[in-house]
Amino acid sequence: MGKRSLLEHRQGKDSGCFIWRRVLPIRPKRTPANLRDEATTPLRKGKTKALDIIEKDESGRFVEAFISMGDARHTVDFDVISEFVCCMYAQSQTRDIDEARYNKLMQMTGKVQKDNPLANVKRIDCALLPPTRKTLEMKISRLQYVTVLWTLATKACPGDGLSMTHS
Numbered sequence: 001m002g003k004r005s006l007l008e009h010r011q012g013k014d015s016g017c018f019i020w021r022r023v024l025p026i027r028p029k030r031t032p033a034n035l036r037d038e039a040t041t042p043l044r045k046g047k048t049k050a051l052d053i054i055e056k057d058e059s060g061r062f063v064e065a066f067i068s069m070g071d072a073r074h075t076v077d078f079d080v081i082s083e084f085v086c087c088m089y090a091q092s093q094t095r096d097i098d099e100a101r102y103n104k105l106m107q108m109t110g111k112v113q114k115d116n117p118l119a120n121v122k123r124i125d126c127a128l129l130p131p132t133r134k135t136l137e138m139k140i141s142r143l144q145y146v147t148v149l150w151t152l153a154t155k156a157c158p159g160d161g162l163s164m165t166h167s
Contacts, residue, residue, distance in 0.1 A: 053087045069144045070151040076140055082133075089130045101130045 054062045065080040083095045091100035108124045131139065 050084075050088060053084065069147040072148045072152075076144055078137065078140065081140055082136065085130055085136060091130070097130055097136050098133050101132060104129050 054066075057063070061077075061080050062084050065077050065084070068074045069076055079095060082097045085097055086092060086094055086100040089100060089104055091103055094100050094103065105124070108128070130136075
């Protein structure tokens with residue numbers, strides 16, 4: 001059966017369209033971005049790069065910071081996570097996420113023209129920049145909340161004592 005007859009079936013112009021509704025997939029193959037539970041995932045940064053950074057950290061601070069996210073009573077060390085994110089975006093010379101964002105922007109735009117400073121901004125994708133400090137704080141708090149939920153998932157009342165707001 002060709003595309004034209006399939007289209008007619010989908011539009012209900014043929015008496016046997018109910019058969020085609022069963023055969024055609026109802027759900028899209030990919031989950032829409034607004035329904036995914038990956039809001040804390042950096043764009044175009046792989047798992048292997050993060051694992052390499054953690055393995056190369058001889059002090060073990062990154063591992064301890066991620067392990068401590070599973071405890072609801074523990075506050076996450078923002079400076080350690082900020083340093084980890086800076087390393088993810090190849091800005092290991094700084095620990096401040098906003099400074100890393102600025103450095104990455106300057107690296108992507110190149111030389112700034114004095115007469116037209118926004119001339120090179122049109123050629124970059126801002127989604128490739130590290131998050132701002134405020135955005136990273138929100139992502140970390142959400143990540144800790146989800147991590148605590150998964151840590152407590154085996155208990156009878158996993159959500160007892162948890163709050164999405166800072167206390």
